[in-house]
Amino acid sequence: MAHPKRRLPGNAAGDFYVDETCIDCxxxxxxxxxxxxxxxxxxxxxxxxxxxxxxxQAxxxxxxxxxxxxxxxxAAPEMAEARAAFPVPIAEEVYYCGYHSPKSFGAASYLIVRPEGNVLVDSPRRSETLAARIESMGGARWLFLTHGDDVADHGFWRERLGCERILHVGDAGGSTLDCERILSGGDTVELAPDLRIIPVPGHTEGSCALLYRESFLFTGDHLAWSERRGHLYAFRDACWHSWRRQTESMGKLAGYGFEWVLPGHGRRFHSDRETMRAQMEECLEWMRGRG
Ligand code: SF4
Incomplete structure (x- = not known):
């Protein structure tokens, strides 16, 4: 828990504060x-x-x-209300789970609610409150892990919700070797008619994106919006496998149509398809200039 004695000096006086344990996620x-x-x-x-x-919001x-x-x-009731608010809606049947984990350096996770079975995208931090909420929304049929960095408490979610964990072999290791479905190769996988898994090696060898209804793209740490730059981009300083491969993967991804970019780290982005296409081109050009 945050402690007033560790309160950072930059905080304004008043109720809310950040303490010195912040990891700048x-x-x-x-x-x-x-x-x-x-x-x-x-x-x-x-x-x-x-x-x-x-x-x-605070x-x-x-x-x-x-x-x-x-x-x-x-007060405790107000905090309890905030804890029970997750998953919070983003758009249509797509939700943001909150409860970031330090094990994934604070990556975001998401829930897709669909009649054929819900999908948890990347692992939130272990939480009974969140698990009960997800159960009340239909549970989770799959836990799709975009890559090996954001698996956090995957074992808890598997046990708690009985979901099938999906990860690419390029990122499987240690505790994720027992994931129920290990993907291989570079071809797109149709998980269901409305769900496509697109391998995007680069950030890590086994990074994959998930495209839902040709509209919502869950990108892990492959692609995000940069508030500072004002365009879609990839993390050049956090590319753990191959920038060349990541740039190629981005080129492949640019061939798909979508309206939402929902990343693990970095900001979300939403636009019409034409703007998104232009953004992907700008991102590619930016990446090619940093080879
Ligand atoms: S959410 Fe992230 S940036 Fe904000 S206080 Fe917590 S660790 Fe720091």
Missing amino acids: ETCRWLAPETFFPVAGQSAVLRQPGSPEARR LLAAVACPTASIGTLA
């Missing part, structure tokens, strides 16, 4: 942008929430924070 800054800001390589509360919506950030670095004087 960025989650609170996109989840509660009116409250949390970057300060000296970490996050801090530069403005205390000034509206009910800003307060709700409470969600306190729950989502992977390292419990956000402190608040909020």
Whole structure:
């Protein structure tokens, strides 16, 4: 839990604060942008929430924070409400799970709710509250793991929800060797008519994206929106396998149509298809210039 004695000096006076255990995963800054800001390589509360919506977002950030670095004087019932709010809707039947794990350096995870079986995309932190909520929404048939960095508490979710874990062999190892479905090769896999798994090696050897209904693209750490650059991009400094292969994979991905980019790290992006195509081209050009 965050501790007032470790409160960072950059925090504004008041209820909410960030303490020195922050790992700068960025989650609170996109989840509660009116409250949390970057300060000296970490996050801090530069403005205390000034509206009910800003307060709700700050409470969600306190729950989502992977390292419990956000402190608040909020009363127990208000915190319980925030804990029970996840998964929160993004659009249509796609939800954001919150509960980031330090084991995946605070990567985001998602839930797709569909009549043929729900899909959990990457692993949230272990939580009975979240598990009960997901159960009430129909459970999870699959736990799709985009790559080996974001598997976090996959064993807990397998046990708790009985979901089939899916991971590419290029990233399987240690505790993930017993995943129920290990993919291989570079061909797109049709998991169901509305779900396609697209291998995108580069960030890691076994990175894969998941395309849902030709609209929602879950990208792991392959592709995200950069607030600072103002375009889609890939993490050049966090490319663990091959930048050349990642650029090739991005070229392949650009051939698909989609409207949403939902990453593990970095920001989401939503646009019409034409803008998305242009963004993918800009991303590719940017990547080629950094070979
Ligand atoms: S969510 Fe937590 S760890 Fe991540 S930047 Fe905010 S305070 Fe730091």
